Each structure stands twice: as structure tokens, then as C-alpha cells.
Amino acid sequence: MRFSFTIFALCTGELICDYGENCDRLCESAVCDYFWNVEYRYSNSWMTDDYQFGGGAFYRSFPVFWNETSSRIEIQELDTGYTQDVFIDDIKGKNGSAKRPEDHLDELFFIDGQSNRRVITVNGEFPGPKIKVKKGSLMRITVRNNLQLEGITLHWHGLHMLDNYWNDGAAFVSQCPISSGIEFTYVVRADNSGTHWWHAHSGIARLDGLFGPLVVLESDEIKNKITSIPITMGDWYESDSISYAANEPFRIKMNMYPGNGRSTCSPDHTPFYSGLLVTGFCLDSFVVNGHGQLRLQQDPRKALFSIGERFLIPMSANSFQLRMINTGFEMFSAVTRLDGQRFNVTASDGRDLEPMTGDVLILGVAETYDINLNLSQDQKSVFLRFWLPFDHIGEASRKPAHQPFVDIEFKRDASVLEGEFKTEFFMRKPDEPIFQISPKNVSATEPVWINCPAPKNGVVCRTVSDFKRLESSDYKFESERKEESINTPATVSPLDEPDVILRIHVNFMSGAGINGIHFKYPTAPLFNGTDSAQKTKCTKEELEGAGGFCTQILTANVGDLVELRLSNLEARDNRRTYHSIHLHGYEFFLMATGYANYEDGRIIGRNEHISCGNLTRCPFVNYNEEVLKCQHEDRTSFIAKNTILVPPQGYAIVRFR
Known part of the structure; x- marks a missing residue:
């Protein structure tokens, strides 16, 4: 057993977990040490x-x-x-x-019951360890790569990385991958509080389960005895990352080299939401905290055996908090109560919001949201349904299809101390009945869906633009390191002229690309500026709309007010889909959004304020500047995010300094 260690004269830290141990314990020390063993496991094993x-x-x-x-x-x-x-x-x-x-x-x-699925685990766990630390703590995570087939890196999603980009985990950009058999120590400070997460950022190893929650607590949150439960959720596939890479559909000319992986499906078998493609993947399953149950699409009553998880909360708890993370690879997720009652959404991407009450919450890929749930005095437990929300399978179909889901019980228990929770496991047998959502709703005639990606018939739709920042929590933007506090609500006014405007337009013009360019990794990480990318940098022609396969670099100066114009517009209708965008090591403030035109719950056209101009392949979009100006002037409250689900055939305008 290792009790402490020292790196380059750094102070001795508190050992939270050694190799192979559970790492869930809260760390309040100045330095927190973790030792992680990364290895393969296979589903349906003991x-x-x-x-x-x-x-x-x-x-x-x-x-x-x-x-x-x-x-x-x-x-x-x-x-x-x-x-x-x-x-x-x-x-x-x-x-x-x-x-x-x-x-x-x-x-x-067991995961969802499918056997022999290769999974990447940390200390034997899937999902990986739940990091929980006090704001300001320095984390040292030593990663031992025991994978025989691949190098890995880890990204600390949502944490600020001031002068620390070499620990950010973007393979070939900020560091070289950790090779098989090698150890590497990440040194990361928990400067900003809230619900975050960590995940693989090498290839697509995240598809194999290499991720976990990362919760940073303010001092007063540690003192308050509130039960707070981290929840990971997301789509889950029979194919592992290596099989998928063999059949990846979005690379340039990749259709000339079809692999053997069962990954992508024909348009007749892919899920759609509001007339838009959700994913090109074959629809398989859904897992919450590593547990699910595969049900057949043809007959959802037929399921595989798996192991379920329930959460035990204090008997005295009148409410509890869920810190939810969409760790899925392709699809947005949703959550609702099965008793017909509502919950309050209180935070997103680690930042507090004015509470918004609703029946359903949508989480885009990589987004985090906190919700508070109330219990009546005589209520022994509450069930929540987590699921993949889509309307139908096949573009032309209007026939409803089975939406993969997991139902989880949160139950009062006398053995649980105030502010804590426990878990217990049970067998999910193939013939268990499916819970029905209660039609009872005491608050409204139509359910309220929060963070809607698109309008939906029969519901009240609240979009990300409807959120308001909880201004009484603005003090949290002030870091313990004051030089980091340049990017605050006070410094990014929508009425100020930005120093630089950067356009990030996503579509499938050149495979999965930005501004018509499919990203090519540089020959070496960008430790010393962009010199190491000279061999792979884009040409002037490629940057001006020709498209290609190269290293695209956008630049801004320290202290600049940067406006990112994020757009998602396809020239071809059959490519229209949803995209999440994440800003590494920083956060941005939402200034404006623009949604496509919908009729009867299905898309009928792009947002009227953007267009491809006369460029048929659409590497860039043109904006109606007068409309953007009005949107900025009307913005009275702008929220902070680090990840956003960009409206399909629409846009989102964000700023940071």
C-alpha cells in the first residue's frame, strides 16, 4: 500500500486511492493523489x-x-x-x-446483458472513478496504461486549465498518448466548482467506457448536508471502438474502404428526432452508471438479463440532488419522473441557473445538468426514467419505435446518514414488466421539456436560451487564482464590440468537419506554438472554402473578447443532424441562438437568418448582422457553458475573454 508520494519537490498529498482501489472518497486536502490502473474487461463476467x-x-x-x-x-x-x-x-x-x-x-x-463486449475500465470500474474534491485542490492522477492495443489520454472536461494545457489530455494536440505499459501523472487544479467529468481523448476510446464524474465542491457545499448523487448516462453499442474505427463512415473516401465493424446502419434503420437524423449508428442500448438492459427493437418486451442499481437516500431527506452527465457517444439523453411530478433544473456545466421547473430534461452529448427532486412526507421512493429520446426510426416513417431506457429507484433508507447515499444491486430478469409513466401532472396540461433541441408536438419547449444565470452565485467565477478571473460575466457584455470573431461551421462537406475541413492531427503536440503543425497546416485555398484534410488553427490574443459563431447547416437534407461543441479548459457565455423552421413537429427548412450564400457545399455561412445585433441588445441574462448542443440548421453565438 502506498501512503504518499512526491513529484519534483511538490508537497506530499493525501492518498485517495491506490491502483485497483475505489476512489470515491471526498478529498479536502491541498493535494489529492490518485493511482489509476487502465485495463480491459469483458461484459457478462464475474x-x-x-x-x-x-x-x-x-x-x-x-x-x-x-x-x-x-x-x-x-x-x-x-x-x-x-x-x-x-x-x-x-x-x-x-x-x-x-x-x-x-x-x-x-x-x-453485465452492463446491458450483451456478452463479450470489450470495455476499458479504471481500477476495474465502469464507469471509472468518481472524483470528488474541494475547490482549489491540486489533483495528481497517475495513470498506468495496461491496454495491449492502444495509447490513451484523459481530458478533464469542464475544468479550467490556466497555463496548464499540456495536462488537458487532447492527444497529439496538447500531449502524446500514454503508450501501453507506461505511467503518466496528470497535475490538474480544481479551480472551478460544479459538475464536470473526465474522459478519454485519444481516438474514440470514450466509446468503450473510459470516463467518469468529476465534482468540485465549494466550502459551503461540503458543510451543507445535502444528498448529491453523480449520474452518468448515455447510448451504448455492441461494437467497440476498434470495430467502429474499421467502419467509420465520416472520413474522407472512407466508403472506399469498408471495414467489418457493425457500426453504421442504413437510413431506414437509424433514429430521427423532429425529422432530423440523430445518429448513423445502429441503435443498441442505453446505460446509467454502467447499468442497463438491452430490449429488442422488434419486441421491447423481450430483454436480456442484467444487473440493476438502486440508490438509497436518508429517511429525513425531503429532497435530493442529481448531478447528471451525458457521457454518451452520439445521442442526446433525457430524464423524467415516473410519478408525474416535476423537478427543478438548477445548474449546467458547473454554473448555477435560476431554477427552471419541468417534466423532461434533455442533455446534449457531453453536457452536465444538476436537478433537485422533492419528495412528499409519505413517499418511500421515486422512480426516474433515463432514455434516448427520438421520434421514429427511418426518415420517412412516422411510426413510433422503442426508445432504449433505464428506470432507477431512489429509495429512503434508515441506514443512510444525512447528506449521504448508498447503492445496492439487484437482478434485472428478462421477463420483468415495464413501468408506466403516471399520467398525473398537477402543474400543467402540457408537459414542459427543458433544453429542447427542436420543437415537439404536445409539449411546452424551453430551449437553452430560456435559462437565466443565478446572479447571486456570480462570486463563483472568481477563482482562487485571480489571474484566471478575466473571463467573468462582467467582462463579456453582449453590447461590447468583440476583438475577434471566429466562425466554426460544422457539417459533412469533407467528412465530419469544421469550415469544410476534416481535422488532421499535427505531427507533434503544440507545446511551442504552431511550428510542429507546419507539415499538416491547411493551405490558404483549403481555409477559404476548398475544404480538405489538414490541421486548422484559429487564433486570438490574450485578453481578447472572442466571439465564436457556431453554426450547423448542411447543404444536403439527408445529412442534417445534431452536433455538440465543447470548449476545452475554458467556458463561454451564450449570447444568441437561432433555430430551424419546423411545422407539425418536423423540420421544413433552415433558420432564415443564415445561408450558405452561393457555395453549394457550404463550408461557411453568412449571417443577418442586423438580427444578431438585435439579439445581443435584447440579451438581459447570459449563462456560462462549456458545451452546447448547436441547433441543427441553425446557430449559437457565444463569447469569452
Whole structure:
């Protein structure tokens, strides 16, 4: 066991977890040390200590399955390997008696019930460790890469990275990947409070589960005994990242080199929302905190066996908080209460909002939201449904389809202390009935959907522009390091002239690209400016609309008021879809949004204030400057975000200094 360590004369820190240990404990020290072991695991397995040979434990992983005939978990029969001729009744506990997997559900690794899915874990966990630290703490995370096939990097999504971009985790941009068998220590300060997360930023390893929550607490939040539960949620796929990379559909000329991965589907089998494509992926499953249950699209009553998770909260709790993160790869997620009651949305991307009451909350990919839920005095528990919201499968279809979901219970329990929570696991069997959402709603005749990406029939739609910043929390913008506090609500007025305007236009003109350019990684990280990108930098012609495959670099000076014009416009209707955009190591303030035109809940055209001009492939868009000016002048409250779901066939205007 390692109790402390020192890096280059830095002070000794508090050890939160060693390799292989749980890391969930709150750290209030000046320096917090974490040791993470990154390795592969496979779904539908049982990792346990087996004492069947006597003496010490033999630690191994058994492939297991649910035997419907015997109604028990059993070991798969294999012809070779260390599980050959090993049966479930052979596994022994320390006292020599038979060890039942049903009594050790926390050791089972089922995810959604699909077997042999390769998953990347940290210290054996999926999702990875839940970091919880006090604002101002310095985190030192030593990562040991035990993956045989790939290098990795980790990005600290939402944290400010003042003079620390080399720890930001963008592979080939701010650092080289951590090679197999190598250790690397990230040194990151928790300067800004709120709900954040960390995730892989090398290739598409995030698709394989390399992510986890990162919660930074103010001093008063630590003192207040409020139950606060981090929740990760998102789409989940049968194909792993390596299979997907073999069949990635959005690279230039990639259709000439089809791979073998089961990743993308024909338009007749892909999900749509308000007439817009949500993802080109085959629709598989949905997981919350690493747990889900695959149901067949053809017949949702048929499901796979999996392990469920419920949360226990204090008996005295009249309310509790969820810190929710959409860790999904492709699709936005949604949450609602099953009892027909409402909740309050109180924060997004770590920044406090004036509470907004609603029935459904949409989370774009990589966004975080906090919600508060109230319980009546006699209410023993509440169920929430987390799901993938889409209208139909196939562009021309209007027939509803099964939306993958997970129902989770939050239950009062006398063993839970004030301000804390516990988890317990249970078996989700294939024949369990599906909960129905209560039609009861005491507040309104139409449900309120918050953070709507597009209008929807029969609901009151609140968009991201309807949020207001909670100005009484503006003190949180002041960092413990005052030089970081240049980017505050007081310095980014919508009435000021920006020093520089940068246009970021996303579409599929040249594969998945920005301003018509598919990004090419530089030959070396940009430690010393942009010199290392000279070999791969875009030409003048490529930057002016020709498009291509190169390293596109946008620049601004320190202290500049920067306006980012984020647009999402396709020249071809069959490519119209949703895009999330995240600003690394910083945050921006939302000035304006523009949405497409919809009729009867389906898109009929682009926003009338932007256009592709006479450029048929649409590498850039033109704006109606008078409309933007009016939107800026009308903006009385602007919220801070680091990630935004850009309206399809529309735009979002943000600023930062």
C-alpha cells in the first residue's frame, strides 16, 4: 500500500486511492493523489476470489450467463482455458462453502446483458472513478496504461486549465498518448466548482467506457448536508471502438474502404428526432452508471438479463440532488419522473441557473445538468426514467419505435446518514414488466421539456436560451487564482464590440468537419506554438472554402473578447443532424441562438437568418448582422457553458475573454 508520494519537490498529498482501489472518497486536502490502473474487461463476467484450491485466493474472471431454465447465473462452458470443466458450484468462498454470484452482485459485470463486449475500465470500474474534491485542490492522477492495443489520454472536461494545457489530455494536440505499459501523472487544479467529468481523448476510446464524474465542491457545499448523487448516462453499442474505427463512415473516401465493424446502419434503420437524423449508428442500448438492459427493437418486451442499481437516500431527506452527465457517444439523453411530478433544473456545466421547473430534461452529448427532486412526507421512493429520446426510426416513417431506457429507484433508507447515499444491486430478469409513466401532472396540461433541441408536438419547449444565470452565485467565477478571473460575466457584455470573431461551421462537406475541413492531427503536440503543425497546416485555398484534410488553427490574443459563431447547416437534407461543441479548459457565455423552421413537429427548412450564400457545399455561412445585433441588445441574462448542443440548421453565438 502506498501512503504518499512526491513529484519534483511538490508537497506530499493525501492518498485517495491506490491502483485497483475505489476512489470515491471526498478529498479536502491541498493535494489529492490518485493511482489509476487502465485495463480491459469483458461484459457478462464475474471477477472474484476463488478459494476452491485451498490456501490463498485465486483471483480470476469467469464468463457467466443467465440460465433461464435453472433461473440462476452459471459459467459458460469453454473447451479451453482456465474455466474449462469449471462449473458455478465449484467456486468456493474463504470458508470453503460454495460461493454464489447472486450473493455478490457487485462483482458481476453485465452492463446491458450483451456478452463479450470489450470495455476499458479504471481500477476495474465502469464507469471509472468518481472524483470528488474541494475547490482549489491540486489533483495528481497517475495513470498506468495496461491496454495491449492502444495509447490513451484523459481530458478533464469542464475544468479550467490556466497555463496548464499540456495536462488537458487532447492527444497529439496538447500531449502524446500514454503508450501501453507506461505511467503518466496528470497535475490538474480544481479551480472551478460544479459538475464536470473526465474522459478519454485519444481516438474514440470514450466509446468503450473510459470516463467518469468529476465534482468540485465549494466550502459551503461540503458543510451543507445535502444528498448529491453523480449520474452518468448515455447510448451504448455492441461494437467497440476498434470495430467502429474499421467502419467509420465520416472520413474522407472512407466508403472506399469498408471495414467489418457493425457500426453504421442504413437510413431506414437509424433514429430521427423532429425529422432530423440523430445518429448513423445502429441503435443498441442505453446505460446509467454502467447499468442497463438491452430490449429488442422488434419486441421491447423481450430483454436480456442484467444487473440493476438502486440508490438509497436518508429517511429525513425531503429532497435530493442529481448531478447528471451525458457521457454518451452520439445521442442526446433525457430524464423524467415516473410519478408525474416535476423537478427543478438548477445548474449546467458547473454554473448555477435560476431554477427552471419541468417534466423532461434533455442533455446534449457531453453536457452536465444538476436537478433537485422533492419528495412528499409519505413517499418511500421515486422512480426516474433515463432514455434516448427520438421520434421514429427511418426518415420517412412516422411510426413510433422503442426508445432504449433505464428506470432507477431512489429509495429512503434508515441506514443512510444525512447528506449521504448508498447503492445496492439487484437482478434485472428478462421477463420483468415495464413501468408506466403516471399520467398525473398537477402543474400543467402540457408537459414542459427543458433544453429542447427542436420543437415537439404536445409539449411546452424551453430551449437553452430560456435559462437565466443565478446572479447571486456570480462570486463563483472568481477563482482562487485571480489571474484566471478575466473571463467573468462582467467582462463579456453582449453590447461590447468583440476583438475577434471566429466562425466554426460544422457539417459533412469533407467528412465530419469544421469550415469544410476534416481535422488532421499535427505531427507533434503544440507545446511551442504552431511550428510542429507546419507539415499538416491547411493551405490558404483549403481555409477559404476548398475544404480538405489538414490541421486548422484559429487564433486570438490574450485578453481578447472572442466571439465564436457556431453554426450547423448542411447543404444536403439527408445529412442534417445534431452536433455538440465543447470548449476545452475554458467556458463561454451564450449570447444568441437561432433555430430551424419546423411545422407539425418536423423540420421544413433552415433558420432564415443564415445561408450558405452561393457555395453549394457550404463550408461557411453568412449571417443577418442586423438580427444578431438585435439579439445581443435584447440579451438581459447570459449563462456560462462549456458545451452546447448547436441547433441543427441553425446557430449559437457565444463569447469569452
